[in-house]
Amino acid sequence: MTDPKSDKAPLMALRNVSQVFHTKRGDVPAVRDVTLTVGAGDVLCLVGESGCGKTTTARMAAGLARPTSGSVEFEGEDVDTMDSRRRHEFRRAVQFVHQDPYASLNPIRSIFGTLSSPLRRHGLAKNRAEAWEQAKALLERVDLTPAENFLPKYPHQLSGGQRQRVAVARSLTLNPRLMIADEATSMLDVSIRVGVLRTLTRLRTELDVGFIFITHDLAIARYFGTGGKIAVMYLGRVVEYGDAHEVIDNPQHPYTKALLAAVPDIDPDQRHTHDPGLRSVDIPSLTALPSGCSFHPRCPLYREGDCDTVPPQLAEVSPGREVSCHVVAGDAAERDGAAR
Numbered sequence: 411m412t413d414p415k416s417d418k419a420p421l422m423a424l425r426n427v428s429q430v431f432h433t434k435r436g437d438v439p440a441v442r443d444v445t446l447t448v449g450a451g452d453v454l455c456l457v458g459e460s461g462c463g464k465t466t467t468a469r470m471a472a473g474l475a476r477p478t479s480g481s482v483e484f485e486g487e488d489v490d491t492m493d494s495r496r497r498h499e500f501r502r503a504v505q506f507v508h509q510d511p512y513a514s515l516n517p518i519r520s521i522f523g524t525l526s527s528p529l530r531r532h533g534l535a536k537n538r539a540e541a542w543e544q545a546k547a548l549l550e551r552v553d554l555t556p557a558e559n560f561l562p563k564y565p566h567q568l569s570g571g572q573r574q575r576v577a578v579a580r581s582l583t584l585n586p587r588l589m590i591a592d593e594a595t596s597m598l599d600v601s602i603r604v605g606v607l608r609t610l611t612r613l614r615t616e617l618d619v620g621f622i623f624i625t626h627d628l629a630i631a632r633y634f635g636t637g638g639k640i641a642v643m644y645l646g647r648v649v650e651y652g653d654a655h656e657v658i659d660n661p662q663h664p665y666t667k668a669l670l671a672a673v674p675d676i677d678p679d680q681r682h683t684h685d686p687g688l689r690s691v692d693i694p695s696l697t698a699l700p701s702g703c704s705f706h707p708r709c710p711l712y713r714e715g716d717c718d719t720v721p722p723q724l725a726e727v728s729p730g731r732e733v734s735c736h737v738v739a740g741d742a743a744e745r746d747g748a749a750r
């Protein structure tokens with residue numbers, strides 16, 4: 411998933427990362443052999459149902475969790491073997507925006523306190539006056555104006571959308587190169603969500619900051635991922651990867667198709683979902699994964715043979731599109747053969 415034509419190291423690369431949690435219920439393989447890259451200023455959306463491993467993947471990318479196997483590279487350097495100076499730079503360069511801004515902001519700290527603390531700590535503001543000006547500029551950047559009215563306030567005095575904007579402003583204090591937004595808009599009301607998404611989209615282009623954007627909402631992934639990539643995850647694995655609009659508009663993996671079929675039509679007169687034709691609605695447990703392809707017990711394309719015995723690998727089925735499915739890859743190979 412690295413551009414073979416580019417000799418530049420990607421900003422962030424996850425190479426064959428896995429994460430296994432050891433629990434009383436047994437080992438939970440939350441992320442399994444995931445390889446993904448994000449270029450400078452690019453966006454990668456991670457989508458999939460609850461529990462498919464999006465947050466665990468993001469936590470490894472942010473250096474908040476160490477992979478059980480595989481490696482995380484930032485600007486071509488393995489995060490695990492960085493010296494302390496590089497690790498410090500990495501921590502500054504990669505910022506995480508959480509789902510719940512209320513939980514992530516200190517309730518007894520004013521907005522000015524929240525924003526000025528990292529600025530002062532990292533020597534970006536020499537005194538209070540400088541910190542005030544910079545904090546003001548940060549709030550303006552995330553469309554919280556007039557900024558001087560917000561700086562003395564406390565989180566409980568703000569609405570959910572305003573709080574999330576403050577959380578975004580805080581993540582910008584140290585001039586990040588990569589933002590990891592984990593369901594950053596999912597707790598907000600729809601009307602407020604659109605505004606915050608617009609701000610994030612503007613920041614993407616204005617600041618040339620890369621994004622790993624996590625959402626279970628495919629419409630949001632299509633909107634925010636414009637010009638970028640989507641990776642669809644199922645039970646800890648990436649099952650489909652490609653250009654954001656193409657994955658949503660022309661899904662290839664039967665799981666992506668099922669996810670899209672579950673989204674109600676936008677037309678209010680036809681608010682129904684489509685039957686994805688799944689063989690089972692039950693999602694298997696990560697502690698008792700099916701043999702072969704993990705999706706096979708539910709898959710409408712299931713064919714006896716490889717599907718229930720051999721785990722499929724991601725394979726390119728058309729330029730820039732990778733799908734982990736024996737049937738789709740087989741059909742693509744047949745088409746290629748016939749065209750030759």
Ligand SMILES: Nc1ncnc2c1ncn2[C@@H]1O[C@H](COP(=O)(O)OP(=O)(O)OP(=O)(O)O)[C@@H](O)[C@H]1O
Pocket residue numbers: 431432433438440458459460461462463464465466467626696
């Ligand atoms: N610390 C942990 N210990 C044990 N199991 C964990 C731990 N963290 C996550 N898991 C499990 O790993 C799997 C993947 O979780 P993860 O949070 O990465 O998924 P997700 O796609 O982000 O879901 P959600 O959207 O609900 O956050 C889930 O089955 C979860 O219960």
